Amino acid sequence: MFKQTAKQTASVRPIPKQRASAAETIVSLEHVSKYFGKLAAVSELSLSILQGELFTLLGSSGCGKTTVLRMISGLEVADAGEIRIGEKRVNELPPFKRSVNTVFQGYALFPHMTVFENIAYGLVIKRFSSIAIKQKVNTMLERIGLSDKAGSLPRQLSGGQMQRVALARALVNEPDVLLLDEPLSALDAKLRGAMQIELKHIQQASGRTFINVTHDQEEALVLSDRIAVMRNGRIAQLGTPAEVFERPNSIFVADFLGVSNFIPAKVHRQNGESVSLIDQEGLAWEGRSRSSLAPRQLATIAIRPQKVRVLHTGFEPTATNQIDTQFVEFAYLGTSVRIVVRLHSGRTLQLDASPESLPIPYQGLRPGDRLRIEYQPGDVLIYPAEK
Template sequence: MTAPATGGLTLTAVTKRFGAVTAVDDVSLQIPEGSFFALLGASGCGKTTTLRMVAGLDEPTAGAITLGGRDITRLRPYQRPVNTVFQSYALFPHMTVEQNVAFGLQQRKVKRAEIKPAVQAMLELVQLADYGHRRPAQLSGGQQQRVALARALVNHPQVLLLDEPLGALDLKLRRQMQIELKRIQTEVGLTFVHVTHDQEEAMTMADTVAVMNAGRIEQLGTPTEIYEFPGSAFVANFLGQSNLLTARAHGPSGEDVAVEAHGSRFAVPAARSRLTSGPALLGVRPEKLHLTVDGVPEGHNAVPGIITDSSYVGVSTQYLVRAPWGDELAVFAPNSGTGGPLAPGSEVTLHWHPAHSFLLAPDTTPEPA
């Protein structure tokens, strides 16, 4: 089942103010038709307000929202070809699963003969074909979420809005539903816009992620692009974990940028550098760092240190290593079975390939390293 071609969702310079507070600040987005798009950010960043403006629940202070080339900025919620799935599910407890899913079709005066097969098709899509006669209270949290999804999809909206839809589920079920949501989106071919504060959730499901901070889009791209080459210190620390060294860039050196940090010299590929001179932050992800007690591969950046903490977490051992200047750097070493863990107090050398580092402008200008 594939949705008809209807065009994408576009936000143009959208702003929302509540009195003196600017919740969404001049946001422009182009969300392609049929994509799975995530708005990712911490509480209060403006992501839910953005979603509510698309749904028609809040009206923009400025800017325009178009869907398939049609301006929907001032339309009432029921006039928009948009449906929303909330964290609370909002199912009718006195109705059966079938009746919940059929409700929207009945409100639209769809012929009774067409409702039953449409409802059954949706229940099959969300793998609840045998649960139609149950009531919501007889279902698990994950099953209730599937019913809410079926109820929204049965109306064939041009865009499905998902507001923290998995937030009430436990970790294992949440991960299962992440896979299910992506499967369903691929199968129906609709545009999904998903609001979440969960980085893993956004990266697991979305084709494109917009990281929001203080009402603005901090960075937009695929999960791989944003994780591997964050655009700011905020993104580097919000999407995963990063080691950020206060540094100074000394300009291009061949295909690299020469960087000095805490008395040591490093190289960062120019293609992974957001600046080439002046105060900077040298970043490397914990899983890209390696620990050794002997030699370092030729061409690797290296820092000596002492292990201060070791935590076994199954797939990896997570270390904290104190560098000579006092900061602790995080290292995630895979538990491949080829060597035992290193004990706190061990003297080690951290090293990494220059291509695994990145160079950012500092959020605030630091003193030269």
């Protein structure tokens, strides 16, 4: 039987259901850098993560997001800067002395142990009593909906079930922070979508701080309270999902988060955030920008495919936010149709629309057909041209 210490009783400490005050910082990094040889994987990064939030580090391979996670966990040592968990500086602490647990991409379940034994493993190492272990593990099994799988081995579980067991094994130890390294990447698309919702529910029920690393934009938008978009070891933009998606602060972030239409233009005039531009073929555009732009300054127009709609076929534009184009091709996407049109200059634009919103059946469109498209100025983002 497991031994019981004076501090470890059979009672299960309740897990908070409400998020702590938004002012409380649980993890902070101040001017943190990490080098591999001469390569700066992370450079002068400063970041505060709040108690009880689900925070995502989002970026492509090599941007530094996993290195940040590993420095928080203690698996990598920062070359410069300070890392704090709660009030404690943890730079010199080994992983087992930090109040964090990590869920890895491959789950890392023990194949010879049952679901119950996998979840209980950390409690056994900490010498909890058998009664306390049973209560804690059963509570966690109920929370993740796998009470009927307690005696199963990992090979008898689906990918989604193994993911939940890995989460439960980490959460049963009640860490201050749970670190998630691409936790859903091994799942197929349908299961990944379902697990995104489950993961969010588990995080909210636990009241713990989750720090998630992913390259998947949709996963980050669905799961996160806040997102840090990373590039070359630095934070390119930090904000809520709505902020980074609707108001990307750079061409890089706009491109990474789904903008596929970029048009070079010159500024005509600016009034507050409202900007008038003329593109290379003389078409007038209206958009918005947070940057201060001067007349005749080179700029880039960015507009998402979902923000452009087809009005008519064969009509001349009647307003500055309507453009006459030629149809090139379409791709059926299931719930929407992606239509490619060509401007007079030869530049192409993509637009996504539901079949019901099109003025004619998309199957009837032929290359060269004239299409009049429209956009709302508030959906057009304007950035200074990058050199």
